Amino acid sequence: MAAFEILCGFIVLFLAFYYYLVKPYEYWEKHGIPGPKPQLLFGNFFPVIFGRISIGDRLMSFYKQYKHEPVFGLFVRTQRILAINDPDLIKTVLIKDFSKFSNRGLAVNEVAEPLSQHLFSLEPERWRPLRTRLSPTFTSGKLKDMFSLIDECSNTLEKYLESLISTKSYIEVRELAARFTTDVIGSCAFGVDMNAMSDVQCKFRDIGREFFGPGLKQVLKNRLRENLPTLYTLLGYILPQDETTIFFTNAVLDMIKHRRKNKIVRPDFINTLMDLQDHPEKLSIKLTEPLLVAQAFLFFVAGFETSSSTIANALYELAQNQDVQDKLRAEIKEHHELNDGKWQYENIKKMPILDAVFKETLRKYPPVTVIMRKNTEKYTFEDIKLTIPKDTRIFISAYGIHRDPEIYPNPDVFDIDRFKEDAVAARHPMHYLPFGDGPRNCVGARFAIFQTKIGLIKILRTYKVDVCERTQIPYINEPRTFTLAPKHGLDLKITKVEKYTMFITLEILCGLALALIVLYCYLTIRYNFWTSRGVPGPKPTLLFGNIMKSMFGKESLPQLLTRNYNDFKNEPMVGIFLRTVPVLIVKDPDLIKDILIKDFSKFANRGFIKSEPAVPLSNHLFSLEAKRWRPLRTQLSPVFTSGKLRGTFSLILECSNHLESYLNTMIEKGDPIDVRELAARFTTDVIGSCAFGIEMNSLSENESDFRRIGKKIFSTDFWKILRIRIRQILPPLHVFLARVLPYNEETKMIMGITRETIEYREKNKIVRPDFMNILMELKRHPERVADIKLTDDLLAAQTFIFFAAGFETSSTTISNALYELALNHDIQDKLREEIIQFAEKNDGEWKYETIKQMQYLDKVFQETLRKYPALPFLSRESVEDYTFENTKVTIPKETLIWVPVFPIHRDPEIYPDPEKFDPERFSEDKMKERNPMYYLPFGHGPRNCVGARFAIYQTKIGLIKILHKNKVGVCSKTLIPYKYNPLSFVLTPTTGLYLTITRVED
Helix, strand or coil: CHHHHHHHHHHHHHHHHHHHHHHHHHHHHHCCCCCCCCECCCECCHHHHCCCCCHHHHHHHHHHHCCCCCEEEEEECCEEEEEECCHHHHHHHHHHCHHHCCECCCCCCCCCCHHHCCCCCCCHHHHHHHHHHHHHHHCHHHHHHHHHHHHHHHHHHHHHHHHHHCCCCCEEHHHHHHHHHHHHHHHHHHCCCCCCCCCCCCHHHHHHHHHHCCCHHHHHHHHHHHHCHHHHHHHHHHCCCCHHHHHHHHHHHHHHHHHHHHCCCCCCHHHHHHHHHHCHHHCCCCCCHHHHHHHHHHHHHHHHHHHHHHHHHHHHHHHHCHHHHHHHHHHHHHHHHHCCCCCCHHHHHCCHHHHHHHHHHHHHCCCCCEEEEECCCCEEEHHHCEEECCCCEEEEEHHHHHCCCCCCCCCCCCCHHHHCHHHHHHCCHHHCCECECCCCCCCCHHHHHHHHHHHHHHHHHHEEEECCCCCCCCCCECCCCCCCCECCCCEEEEEECCCCCCCCCHHHHHHHHHHHHHHHHHHHHHCCCCHHHCCCCCCCECCCECCHHHHCCCCCHHHHHHHHHHHCCCCCEEEEEECCEEEEEECCHHHHHHHHHHCHHHHCECCCCCCCCCCHHHCCCCCCCHHHHHHHHHHHHHHHCHHHHHHHHHHHHHHHHHHHHHHHHHHHHCCCEEHHHHHHHHHHHHHHHHHHCCCCCCCCCCCCHHHHHHHHHCCCCHHHHHHHHHHHHCHHHHHHHHHHCCCCHHHHHHHHHHHHHHHHHHHHCCCCCCHHHHHHHHHHCHHHHCCCCCCHHHHHHHHHHHHHHHHHHHHHHHHHHHHHHHHCHHHHHHHHHHHHHHHHHCCCCCCHHHHHCCHHHHHHHHHHHHHCCCCCCEEEECCCCEECCCCCCEECCCCEEEECHHHHHCCCCCCCCCCCCCHHHHCHHHHHHCCHHHCCECECCCCCCCCHHHHHHHHHHHHHHHHCCEEEECCCCCCCCCCECCCCCCCCECCCCEEEEEECCC
């Protein structure tokens, strides 16, 4: 029975102990704070305690998991931790309510570890007066005084590095940097030459290495202090002080004794400590010898370690980013020469690239990955309605914030542009915390910045760093250290930069200079073309002329034309340059009429680049020179007569019925509809049926091959734009590449369709009154175009232009009309009334003649083309020298002419309130008031759009079928305002035109 009672007692004790352990873990859940589930005894830091992962990596993993929470709860063993993500709450803790969070919450054990009672760890009562007295050591004035000492150590660094390079194929840069910063701290803080760069056995360096190293002794000591503080204190009474404490205490006290004996006064850290020792009344606390030595110890270890790590990490990144390294070296050399090789405090402040490299290094590798605070009283975070009791520890994951892709895109990439002024201004200040922030930030930050920068300057001015086979890639964090450090050393290859990296002889330099002068003179003379002819125009940019913004996609063609049109509003013509090619923008309507109609024979060319070998489909009716254009136009025009259109109208109508069915399917889904895609599918089917006798099946759920090819033809992807730019700038290279590379998919498909369709019709003796039949007739009777060689490529090119121009211009007009009608419901309703009226009048049957009678539909169509002409300008080229009537301007043969259609259509003096969509502009009386040359959506004269009639009717029937029973409206996805694609030759929006389409109630 007694045994049973004892067992029960043990069970009760065990349960009570278990409850005691588990109870604290309920804290955050009870307060509604999210967080990961803790592990019994270890909380959330089991892998950290056992050295599997660093504290920075562990906290960053939690940060990622709860990044969209303002705070989350953690446990270190059973101790509660509040991790803060929200930058405004971070600012509250570090700055705004600092007085309530002035404690770091770190253990100070004066018995077992007397050197732990330093400024970084001290409680607020002792920290505040000490910080006030020690801060003057780090003012700008004091730093200027110390700068010569830092510079002297950096000269020793150069010599030391040179000796290492001569004997080693690789160098461990963490050790190199640590020896440099150890010497700097010794000289600037203690007035002692520590000889870390000359003495391999330097005791100070050994102490620094041991303190921050992941050795077993140090790790055990840290774990004992964290997990069993009472035992740790007890051992402090029993065991003798460790070697580091004894050595450093003796060293500091000996320094002070030596200075007092020899009456030495230096403006350094030790002198500040001596002054406090002499005047204890300046402090409200007792300044014991261990407390004094602890401050010197902190200055030593923090001063050398954080800066040396930053130097090493910067070199590691620069070794992998040679472009950044070269850019930084160029800045270093520039300032070195500018100041005759003398480095001064002020010079380094003026080096923006060095500063950006320094800051980006600290972003990727903040030495202290976790900023810790502890509240000194009960506190409520008002914004999140959370109250925490006194002595709650706060963690801020500086490492997690610095690696957050929502704050720093591609965070693993070393990108110094993150620290340009505009980029910094766009970020919350609490999203960059390498030195902490607020009153308890790093007291020695200024000192660290300058010793790090001068170290980088002295290494990189003369030497180049590179990776080698021993370089640790990727960077793996040491899991057993509090500060961020790599698991292994950072081994890099360092070589001397030759004084002259480019072995260019004087003759070559002179030759290049001469060539540049000749090129400059040529361009300057070239750019005098319009000035010498008395034609006004904007000043061109070397090599780019007046189209640099357009070439790089910063400005659309409509914007370019409008800018030049408005800047020279009262001029009949404006001279610009297409790179180095002179272009005459003609604005005067009478001069436009001369070019397009009256003197057409002298401007019969469009002036497009001839590149048949490279782009076989480019020798089509739109681009061909006059000699081949004229006979082809004559033979192809009959396809587009009124009689032929009547014959094909039933085919257009059949496609429009498919459009209705397809649209009904789309409407049932209830999603916004991209009307550009809808219209393009319709016009693709119309062209296929009317021109080629092919069922293209674009109006279906699946995308047809023809629709896919249509998209490719007018796409503005990178490779398409690159091909266009090569063709424009380097035509010979374009031709060469075309001979080497295979045809693109659209070229192969169009050429294949043309060939196969002709072969099929000839074999089966099929005759249709369509475009393909005309091409077959020309092939059978080449004598009809006797002046030109009728190749298969030439025939395929005509097929291409009919397909591409036929579907794109009409589909764009349909979608733009729907866009405007969605914004103007009164106009839409009026048009629908006309459609319903004519539908009822003709018993629902649509005929060619019926559509001709629909006046309001015609006005809507014309107003759409006024606001959105498919081509923003008309291009012509003079075939001989020409003098414009009533002017003194003469242009030579092959001068390019642009008629600015878009700016004319948007000119408020011609079309009042031009941004307004107003179909009444095209009432008979209004049209009579305007010059005919003020409306040019299809061009004018003999070289106007050959398929204009066809385009008009397929566009109108498309609008009729969409609007008869449906209503269009805008939605959240609608592009408002309308933005033009800057990379497109034709006028198109930057995105799809999404509208809501709903059934109209009867």
